[in-house]
Amino acid sequence: MRSTGVDSDFAAFVEARQHRLLRSAYLVCGDHHLAEDLLQGALVKLALRWGRVREGDPEAFLRTVMYRDAVSWWRRFRRERLIDAPPERAAGGDDVPGRLVFEAALRRLPPRQRAVLVLRYFDDLTEARTAEILGVTVGTVKSQASAALRKLRELAPELGEMAGRE
Amino acid sequence: MTMTADRLTELFEETSADVTPPAFAASAWATARRVRRRRQVLATVAAFAAVVAVTVPVRGRDRDDFRPAPPAPAPSVPVPSARVVTGGVDVVPPAPVVRPVSPLPADFTIPADAPKLSGHPVDRAVAVVQEYDPESADQSMRPLHVLDAAGAWVRIDVGDFGRTHDGGGNEADPLRPTSLSPDGRRVAVPQPEALVVIDLPAAKAHRIPVPGLNEQVMWSGDAIVLVGQGSAGVVRVDWAAGTVAPEPAAMSAWHGGGSPVASGDIAELIGAEGGRKVRVWRPGDARPVRELPVDLGLVRPSGYAMSEWYGPAIPDRTGRVAAAAWGDHTPAEGVRHLGGVQMVTVVNTANGLVERLLDLGVDRWKSCCAALDWIDDQTLLVKTDLEGLITWDVRTGEITRVTTGPVRATVSIRLP
Structure with missing residues (x-):
């Protein structure tokens, strides 16, 4: 080097x-x-x-x-609110409305619940690895994921079938 | 993975599909190299400062004695002075000279055996501190400590309070940079459905029921606490009388820094339709005293612009406020940064002019830094993530370092 x-x-x-x-x-x-x-x-x-x-x-x-x-x-x-305009989005795509609904609902989750969902369903990590990364127990990962999915369904009922019912 | 989990994964993929590929390796490596160099220089400067400190006599408590001490003799290591760029813009030097501000310590490490407030009432505090450690596995809430005027730490063991949270469940530690009263004798702690005021000389806590989630506080004089959330709207709490009343002025306890005088005006630096603005409220009046566009005339030629202010606008006694911000730097030549530049600004609330700007660079976190208190009419005390506490002379641009290392804590400071 x-x-x-x-x-x-x-x-x-x-x-x-x-x-x-x-x-x-x-x-x-x-x-x-x-x-x-x-x-x-x-x-x-x-x-x-x-x-x-x-x-x-x-x-x-x-x-x-x-x-x-x-x-x-x-x-x-x-931050309590964002005063700058949100980033522009590429137009098109059959399910853009669903994506936007999902994103808006995701923003309303507490940060740890968001992190659990992203680690589990975007990074595709196990509950054990997710727990290690966040410094919490596997039980906490389970309960946070469950609460997050429940909250997503409440915030965006139209995503119910997408977000799953566990 | 179930089919529904697959759909969730698809939604995550689609939601993040517009994020463009970055190229961070070179900049991260270069930043790490600068951090290593800075640590080496600071370690040398700190060692030098420790030698100098033992030769500095203990100073009295007169107002002037709390100003920064005269410059230390030139050390044997290179110590760059603050660089004034142009048009009221200053840049934090790589290794500011260390200069104590009595009675603030050079090291904010709180002793584990600090006495309890219940057994050691504090007549006047200069700081309230709540530690945090984002890298620790233990994320439980740390206790509040006060630093008295003699420089001794006392742990607050009275009052029952926990973290605050917003409507989405996002939690925050309850100490705010504006929690300590102007006279240094009370600490306001916002709580869901309540305000807790800790009376330091009496070593007692008062819990006043206040509707709402209550995440922010600021003082209007020494008797009134204005309590609110992030958005506009606060309630007036007379902590001694235990009374709560709506405040007609639609001010925000997130943007406002309070006032040392109960009837004093309170200024906010805000983003609003039509641009960035200074809005000034007078307690009791439903309409703002004035609202002015922020004037970037002094800093725009150097390529600076604010995107957003963070936290309270700390007032001096001459109509100026200081607040942390982030924004852009687009110099005529060199590297452009559209967003991501951390800064502290001093704004004249009479005409909206940004009189002075401290460029803290781009190698920091958003909300890394905060204006804490005015030491005198030209010197601001600022907390930064890398240096800890620094002073910024807004007339000469000189930057000095108060602490020898970062301060991992929320702090509220009221120097006598």
Whole structure:
């Protein structure tokens, strides 16, 4: 590694995962700028510890930092409203209305419930891995997922068939 | 995975489909390198400051004595001074000189054996602190501590309160940056359906029923607490009398910073239709005293613009307020940042002019930083994520560091 360059392993690791992780961050926080802040912050922490983490499970480290930061950010600094216009959306698609209804309902879930759903159904992680990343018990993951799905059905009854009835 | 779970996955995929691929590896690596360098420099400066600190005599309690001490002798390590760019814009230097502000400590580590308020009443506090640690597995709520005027920590063990939450269930620690009263003798703690006011000299807590979820507080003088949520609308609580009354002025306890005088005007920096505005309220009046567009004339030539202000606008006694914000920096040459630039602004509430702007850069979190208190009519105390507490001289642009490291806590400060 040159003194002024990026570690090639770090660059390859980040390039392979950053888009998917940014999408996860966006789903959890609902804000493009904040999603980039969250991922960028987690990547800086990873870079600072790369020498120690690279031989272990850097992806787990990255997800843990990002999701816990997302939840704690909302707990401590939660904004009451957004004054900037929401990001423009690509037009078209047969189920755009359903997607928008889903997104609006998702925004109204508490942050930890959102994180549980994204980890389980977008990142496709097990309940045990989800619990590890969020630093909670498997029982909490189960109860939060159940509560989140119930809340989604209440907020958007038209999504009932989509969100499942467990 | 069930079919319905598959549909949920599809919805997540569709909802995030417009997120464009980033390219973060190089910038994250470069930021990490800068952080390492900064830590090395700060460690050296902190070691130097510790040596200097033991040579600084203990100062008295006169008002002037609480101003920042004179500059320390030039240290043997490079310490860049604040750089004034142009048009009232300052930039935080990589390693500001450390200069104590009595009685604030250089290290906000609270001793585990701090005495309890019930056995050690506090006549006058300069700070209330609630620690947090987002990286800890233990996310339970930390207790509140006060720092008295002699620099001693006391743990608040009176009153029954927990985290606040909004209608969606999002929780927040109850201490607000505006919780400490102007005279430093009471702490206002918002609670669902209540306000708890901790009377520090009496070491007693008063619980006043207040309808609503009540997440924000600000003081109007030393007797009235204005309680609300994030949106417009507050109620007036006379904590000593235990009375609650609607406040006609539709001010927000999220944007407002309160007033040291009960009848004093309270200014907000807000985003509204038609742009960013300064809105000034007078308690008791349903209509704002004035509403002005924010004037970026001094900072626009340097390419700065605010997108949103965060948290309270802290008033000085000359009609200015200071508040944290984030926004854009589009210089004539060099890297453009559309959003993501963290900053602190000083705004004149008489004419809306942004008189001074502190550029904190883009390598920070949103809401990383907050204006806390005016030390005097030209020096602002600011909390940042990387430096801890800093002072910003809004006349000269000088930045000094008060703490030797970050402060992982919500703090409310009222310097005498």
